[in-house]
Amino acid sequence: xxxxxxxxxGGKMTSITKYITYTxxxxxxxxxxxxxxxxxxxxxxEFLNSKVTDAINYIGKNFSSDKQRVALGVTAxxxxxxxxxxxxxxxxxxxxASVAKTIAKIIAGTATGFLIRYxxxxxxKALSQIxxxxxxxxxxxxxxxxxxxxxxxxxxxxxxxMGTVLALGIMVFTNFLIDAPLTKLMTNAFIKKxxxxx
Amino acid sequence: MKLPSFLNNFKNYLYKNYxxxxxxxxxxxxxxxxxLSSLAQIFAVxxxxxITVEQKSFLIPQEIADAAINILSFYIVxxxxxxxxxxxxxxxxxxxxxxxxxxxHLGVAKEKIGSFDFNIGKLxxxxxDYKSFKNGVEVIASxxxxxxxxxxxxxxxxxxxxxxxxxxxxxxxHKNDNGQPYKTYNMTDxxxxxxxxxxxxx
Numbered sequence: 001x002x003x004x005x006x007x008x009x010g011g012k013m014t015s016i017t018k019y020i021t022y023t024x025x026x027x028x029x030x031x032x033x034x035x036x037x038x039x040x041x042x043x044x045x046e047f048l049n050s051k052v053t054d055a056i057n058y059i060g061k062n063f064s065s066d067k068q069r070v071a072l073g074v075t076a077x078x079x080x081x082x083x084x085x086x087x088x089x090x091x092x093x094x095x096x097a098s099v100a101k102t103i104a105k106i107i108a109g110t111a112t113g114f115l116i117r118y119x120x121x122x123x124x125k126a127l128s129q130i131x132x133x134x135x136x137x138x139x140x141x142x143x144x145x146x147x148x149x150x151x152x153x154x155x156x157x158x159x160x161x162m163g164t165v166l167a168l169g170i171m172v173f174t175n176f177l178i179d180a181p182l183t184k185l186m187t188n189a190f191i192k193k194x195x196x197x198x
Numbered sequence: 199m200k201l202p203s204f205l206n207n208f209k210n211y212l213y214k215n216y217x218x219x220x221x222x223x224x225x226x227x228x229x230x231x232x233x234l235s236s237l238a239q240i241f242a243v244x245x246x247x248x249i250t251v252e253q254k255s256f257l258i259p260q261e262i263a264d265a266a267i268n269i270l271s272f273y274i275v276x277x278x279x280x281x282x283x284x285x286x287x288x289x290x291x292x293x294x295x296x297x298x299x300x301x302x303h304l305g306v307a308k309e310k311i312g313s314f315d316f317n318i319g320k321l322x323x324x325x326x327d328y329k330s331f332k333n334g335v336e337v338i339a340s341x342x343x344x345x346x347x348x349x350x351x352x353x354x355x356x357x358x359x360x361x362x363x364x365x366x367x368x369x370x371x372h373k374n375d376n377g378q379p380y381k382t383y384n385m386t387d388x389x390x391x392x393x394x395x396x397x398x399x400x
Contacts, residue, residue: 036314039285044312045292053294053331060220060334068224068341072348079349089361102353144213145206153330154217161216162209164227168234175238 061153064160065167066117073110080106096194097187104186108179116170121163128159218329221280221336228344229273236265260363267355272347279343280336287332288317300325 084098128142129135130150216223240261286292290311310316
């Protein structure tokens, strides 16, 4: 194959392109074949129980970012302080402060993160009504153009997405105004408590 | 009331891209959340009057490195888990009884199920329950991916990085004016000097 390329370098450029395409498709085939082999190692799974299927469908429809934030916060409280408490690379005092800061950060971050996301998603829901005679214009400010049905799953997910984006914008400020002072306050309280336990 | 065109474009963009992909939305907004909170942390250090310029020259790159670890581990882990779950549902490897029955009715060959190129969503007639099942699996996968990256992988990586940085700073603080480290003694050396006839006296 390299011979053909060498000849073609002085002549037709199209042949070089063909060679590259050929090589490219060869690599693609190899990657695809390797992916398929790896994929085949995963066993097939069919959910037979309708309760499980219904639960999965329900989560897909109703589990928005505010609920995800709570799930992250709760699991964070179960793992992160434990990881920090077992960090042997730092001294005892730093470790205690690190655990206290982590717990405080999780509580402050989860509380504000959940409340702001929840509020924004609710707010967007109120301001994304379907245009109608009896609906004031300002209540349709976040309605995408051409939407006539507010019961579709896609529209509910759009509301969640828009609410989450708005919440993220607000949280740029609440990070300084609420999270940081609250984390500091709680960290000091937790350190004091852990020192009292020594 | 006429809205600015960018707002209309933005609304339509969100509707089109995330309306039918809640799992993708959770991954993207999660990553955006990390970016914004990291920017806030960097900004807080940059505008803090109590931190000297020399300290800022160290702390700002440190915050950027910390942010990079957070964002990259979140995005790589969460999107990988989510993409794998999408592929499993698209190819029919992960399915429900209802979807399987509908595929059989549609005459989809059994060999196609589990093939890397097969995509149920691209069939001429998509099974009724497919979309809601796919959304549910993607949301669960992206949440599990977020939990693994934010609550397990990132804290471990961050602790490793922070411990290294702390050692570097402590080593820097313990250097003399010539840039040479102060001579230190371990307990055995100290005892042999302290209790010898011509050694260190305290």
